[in-house]
Amino acid sequence: MGILSRYIFRQTAGVLLLVTLSLTGMVWIGVALRQLEVLTSQGQNIGRFLLITLLALPTMMTLIAPIALLLASIHVLHKLSGDSELIVMTAGGMPAWALLKPLATLALLVALAVGLVNHVVGPWSQVKLRDMANEIRTDLMSFVLQPWRFTTPEEKLTLHIRDRSPTGELLGLMMHDARDATQVVTYLADRGLIIKQGTQAYLRMDKGHILRKVPDQPAPQIITFDSHIVDLNQLEQRVEQAPVARPRERPTYELWTLDPTDPKEAPQAKKALGELHERLVSPLYALVFVLVVVAHMGQAQTVRQNHTQAGIGAFGLAIGARVAGIAAGNAVTGKGNAVPYVYLIPAVAILLALFAIYWHAYPRAPSRLQRGLIAFNAALKERISGLFTRAPLPAGRSG
Incomplete structure (x- = not known):
């Protein structure tokens, strides 16, 4: 990684860490407020209260980390453009691919972290939360009642x-x-x-x-x-029936080998299928976010407003792709044949972003069609502004 790539990597990594901590703190406050009853009315100590709220964070981190990377990438590229650094880099012959290298490295690290949470930390934390809920229920009847x-x-x-x-x-x-x-x-x-x-x-x-x-x-x-x-773990009459773990509490290999024809597993089979594919596909969105940002903001802009609009457009498209992916994952729980769409959405987003980056990899002179569209747009703006501009009065007359 060259000097320029290391510079962009350090800038983005610092902002990523700051945004991640900020978003995590906001989410933790929301979780803590919802769990405040555990401390007040159910007689639990502050240590158990903090542990419960912290165990709820890993699952949320799979959404927080990619969004933090998206915001960090937009901020750094907008700063490079605002300080004219991106213009100097482009004038020196730097292609858009050079921006992609440090950002893609960060995206890979975020994707690995999300995958670790999805397959290891997340299921473990959900099991611990379930066990602690059972302990709280037992303690409530044993001591607090x-x-x-x-x-x-x-x-x-x-x-x-x-x-x-x-x-x-x-x-x-x-x-x-x-x-x-x-x-x-x-x-x-x-x-x-x-x-x-x-x-x-x-x-x-x-x-x-x-x-x-x-x-x-x-x-x-x-x-x-x-x-x-x-x-008391299930508060059921028939203790001989073993409780079935929720899909979020199961390791990935159990979701992969789950038998939907098993009567005990059938009620949660579709949810387990959706959880499995969400764990597999969610790390890809870190790369999707970075590619979309570079495709929109990787070119130097001489007007600050143009780069701001590009940042807003990149954020909207990236979040739109993620929302579409979540919707496809929810559709899997209702229809098993919706699984291809879970992978198709990030794949199409990656391909389109790569094509856009390739097309704008180096500064190009605008084509005849582009020049015509630019001239038409300028003439249209001038005509519209003229409709709202009052014509000057002739000499010797007053309004």
């Missing part, structure tokens, strides 16, 4: 106890679960005890009743039990 107070750990789930024994048993337990619209279940038990086995947690209830209300039946079903166990 207070006698004679109704507690709602999540929407449509209410807990109440009459008292707590010296051994930690929950006395006079009531748990009302209305999250499933097909049936509303209420558990009433004389005693309850939290049992932990590794990362799993269960609630054992002794001597009580289960009231199950189904919309089609006027009277509730009442079941009497001497002992009943509820899985």
Whole structure:
């Protein structure tokens, strides 16, 4: 990498780091505000609160990092043009490809980071978030649940106890679960005890009743039990059914080998397919963004306004390509035959940008058609401005 390439690389890398930290901070504040209830109403300490908010960031970084690279590339090229450095470089015979080398190197580094998050860090952080959510739910029932107070750990789930024994048993337990619209279940038990086995947690209830209300039946079903166990990780009645991990929590090889004909996997098969292809294609958008910026802003402009307009156009086209890619990924979850479009969108964007860079690699004299269009545009602007300009009055007359 030559002196010029190293100069552009350092400039862009510095801005990239600054923009990434700024966007990450903004996203972290948003996540922290949403998770503030964990600290206030669910009795968790500040350390666990910070860990939860930090674990939510890796998934967001796959969107933040390429956008930060896009903004950094636009800023640096706009600065080079504003300081006339780009004009001097072009006058010295520098092609647009020379700008692409340092920016493409940064794009490769960002793509590798996004791929690492997609395939390793992201699934791990999602699993840790799920485990911590289960721990919080267990801690809420074990320690935070207070006698004679109704507690709602999540929407449509209410807990109440009459008292707590010296051994930690929950006395006079009531748990009302209305999250499933097909049936509303209420558990009433004389005693309850939290049992932990590794990362799993269960609630054992002794001597009580289960009231199950189904919309089609006027009277509730009442079941009497001497002992009943509820899985707190899923809060389901049937603990023998192993919970199915969400696609975001699964490593890539599991998504690749997922069997859509498996009854347990069928409900999430399309989401898993969409997640798989999104992980594979999202690193490409770092290169797409850089190519679009160089195609629009890699040529010297003698008018500052022209380069500003080129920057706005590059940003709009790059974001438009990313939004189209996200839409194609969402379509995969509904229709499996939409998978080709997930890869077609970045591929077409890369090819068009490369063609534009090649066409404008060196300064060219405008063709006859281009000269005609420029002259027509200038004449049209002059004619339109003349319509709004008041003609001077003849001498000796006043308005």
